[in-house]
């Protein structure tokens with residue numbers, strides 16, 4: 001049993017518009033907007049990294065939850081672009097927070113990482129003596145993006161989002177899964193992590209993607225995962241007040257809405273301003289909704305994602321803040 005009691009987010013300083021991308025890659029604002037819905041994204045500078053963005057999101061989430069760093073039992077960081085291999089990004093953030101009672105570990109489930117993190121947090125909160133878990137999704141995807149490849153570089157952005165979970169009723173059902181046979185559709189070279197560490201951008205170690213295959217997987221799995229989570233939660237789709245999908249492509253979200261026979265305005269979207277921030281995407285969107293006061297006590301909220309691996313996951317919960 002677990003519920004979300006606070007959220008936060010932190011974005012890099014620098015915003016890169018589609019228009020400015022036209023200067024270094026053969027693309028156009030018109031193509032990017034019509035094919036993806038993205039208008040701009042945040043791109044980290046050399047001095048902005050996964051750990052510091054995650055820390056910024058964590059500070060906000062703790063403040064929103066009204067607890068201190070020493071209250072945390074665990075910090076789980078979901079990331080594809082870790083701050084370093086050792087120490088893990090979670091320990092880095094723990095050190096900065098001074099959350100000295102927290103055990104710390106990272107997970108990588110690409111864009112589904114935040115949902116995987118929530119599932120793990122929920123399980124940990126079933127332990128008798130554990131009360132609070134901080135789950136952070138944080139990425140600097142730009143540091144493993146090939147800015148010469150127009151089919152991927154226009155899609156991704158950087159940022160971090162976080163949620164504090166506490167023992168109690170809120171989360172109704174979670175579903176996670178993967179299909180490793182499709183792993184090659186979205187992959188990095190073997191040395192992507194060393195790129196991040198060195199702050200270099202060498203094309204042989206960067207993200208490559210078969211966009212069409214990922215698209216096919218996404219339009220199928222998004223409604224399927226959501227339906228499974230609804231079933232687990234003993235709920236019907238029409239009972240949902242809000243759906244927070246992974247922000248990868250407006251067309252994928254539109255297709256899911258159609259397949260689920262749900263109005264598109266129930267799907268929260270910020271992709272226009274953020275691009276695809278992988279493990280951070282759903283967490284950032286959740287925090288935006290919370291800050292804007294869009295989530296009311298008792299609302300039925302779902303979050304659903306898919307990504308590299310290929311992975312997928314969905315969660316249904318009652319908003320209890």
Ligand code: UT7
Pocket residue numbers: 026027028031032035036111150151152154186209211212214215218248249276278306307308
């Ligand atoms: O978190 C999970 C991460 N990944 C995803 O969610 C990706 C899922 N896939 C997608 O969102 C879409 O497949 C893309 C947005 C990546 C691509 O859209 P598409 O409608 O499938 O385009 P396409 O790959 O079929 O390309 C159509 C054309 C091609 O030109 P030709 O061969 O028809 O002459 C591409 O070379 O568009 C071209 N193209 C571009 N043109 C301008 C590809 N990227 C660009 C670009 N600007 N940035």
